[in-house]
Amino acid sequence: MSEQQSVEIDVSSDPKDEDSFQWTAATILQSISVFLLAGVAEIFGGWMIWVAVRGITDGEGNTTKKPWWYALIGSLILIMYGFIPCLQPTGKSALVYCFINVNSCAHNMKSQ
Numbered sequence: 001m002s003e004q005q006s007v008e009i010d011v012s013s014d015p016k017d018e019d020s021f022q023w024t025a026a027t028i029l030q031s032i033s034v035f036l037l038a039g040v041a042e043i044f045g046g047w048m049i050w051v052a053v054r055g056i057t058d059g060e061g062n063t064t065k066k067p068w069w070y071a072l073i074g075s076l077i078l079i080m081y082g083f084i085p086c087l088q089p090t091g092k093s094a095l096v097y098c099f100i101n102v103n104s105c106a107h108n109m110k111s112q
Contacts, residue, residue, distance in 0.1 A: 048074025
């Protein structure tokens with residue numbers, strides 16, 4: 001018979017890291033600002049690509065497309081959007097974004 005082996009992975013953070021970071025009014029304001037900046041970058045970058053590729057339809061059904069450089073600028077904004085979470089004051093910003101996205105998805109599924 002083969003013997004099963006178990007592997008334990010320590011996912012707890014280093015206690016030294018937890019003691020070195022303190023939430024203050026400034027870090028809370030920075031965290032909220034970075035989150036809002038990320039939201040604006042995501043929406044605006046995506047919108048710029050959309051209007052360049054698909055265009056904008058007015059009330060009469062006429063579609064007007066924006067120039068190609070809208071898509072280029074929108075793409076650059078979305079690239080910057082990928083780096084914006086690095087500006088969070090804590091190293092656990094991924095947990096913040098994950099929590100917000102999971103709650104948003106759960107709320108959307110619940111409302112359907």
